[in-house]
Amino acid sequence: xxxxxxxxxEPAYPYFITCxxxxxxxxxTRKESVDIVIETLRFLQxxxxxxxxxxxxxxxHLHMVxxxxxxxxxxxxxxxxxxxxxxxxxxKENVKTILDQFAFYKKAHHKATSxxxxxxxxxxxxxxxxxxxxxxxxxxxxxxxxxxxxxxxxHWRYSSARDYEGIRGLIDVERFW
Numbered sequence: 001x002x003x004x005x006x007x008x009x010e011p012a013y014p015y016f017i018t019c020x021x022x023x024x025x026x027x028x029t030r031k032e033s034v035d036i037v038i039e040t041l042r043f044l045q046x047x048x049x050x051x052x053x054x055x056x057x058x059x060x061h062l063h064m065v066x067x068x069x070x071x072x073x074x075x076x077x078x079x080x081x082x083x084x085x086x087x088x089x090x091x092k093e094n095v096k097t098i099l100d101q102f103a104f105y106k107k108a109h110h111k112a113t114s115x116x117x118x119x120x121x122x123x124x125x126x127x128x129x130x131x132x133x134x135x136x137x138x139x140x141x142x143x144x145x146x147x148x149x150x151x152x153x154x155h156w157r158y159s160s161a162r163d164y165e166g167i168r169g170l171i172d173v174e175r176f177w
Contacts, residue, residue: 014053014067014127014177016136019079020119023105025098026059027086027117032093034158036085037062040078041171048074051174054137056144057158063140065127075122083117133177137164 021027028034034057041064044050048068055064068074090099099115106116127133141164144156153161162169 010126012067012069012071014051014065014133015071015124016127017064017066017071017075017125018061018123019064019075020061022102022116022119024060025101025105027098028057028059028062028158032089033086036082036089038158038170040082040085044068044074044078045172048077050074052160052171053133053174053177054140054160054164055158055171055173056140056156056160058143058147058149063143065133065136065140071124075124079118079122083115086117087115130177 028037037057041050041052045052051067053065056062102115102117107120110116127136141153141159141161144150144159145153150156153159154165154167158170160169160171160173163173164175
């Protein structure tokens with residue numbers, strides 16, 4: 001993610017991360033596309049030493065607090081793999097409108113591909129204290145509430161809010177840091 005203005009100075013520490021779909025297109029409106037994100041995060045937890053403290057997946061972006069041996073490497077793997085799989089799903093289901101937009105909005109320097117799924121970078125913000133960790137987790141969990149999608153954070157299926165209320169969520173999260 002070399003073009004990002006955000007820098008990683010402590011690669012093995014927890015970071016608040018935002019990944020945005022190119023041009024804020026609503027890609028995660030169907031279970032199949034969200035499942036790709038969830039399965040990729042699970043894989044990185046098992047194989048990439050990713051620790052996930054909190055997450056939320058909305059229709060056009062996701063937030064997480066995550067930690068890895070090398071967060072830059074983990075995020076690059078996450079975005080590359082999910083982009084490939086999401087494009088495959090869109091092509092298989094012939095979702096031409098979104099594919100055309102991914103081609104149209106693609107940055108000119110992306111010459112190796114016809115499409116771009118993710119905005120560049122992932123806006124990493126180093127978690128520097130317990131207070132900051134709690135603040136970011138609350139922000140993540142309340143994002144769907146703030147947007148008016150649900151009345152309570154635990155009602156949003158694609159979030160770790162349930163885990164923090166003692167209800168098993170879709171992805172295992174570390175609740176203690």
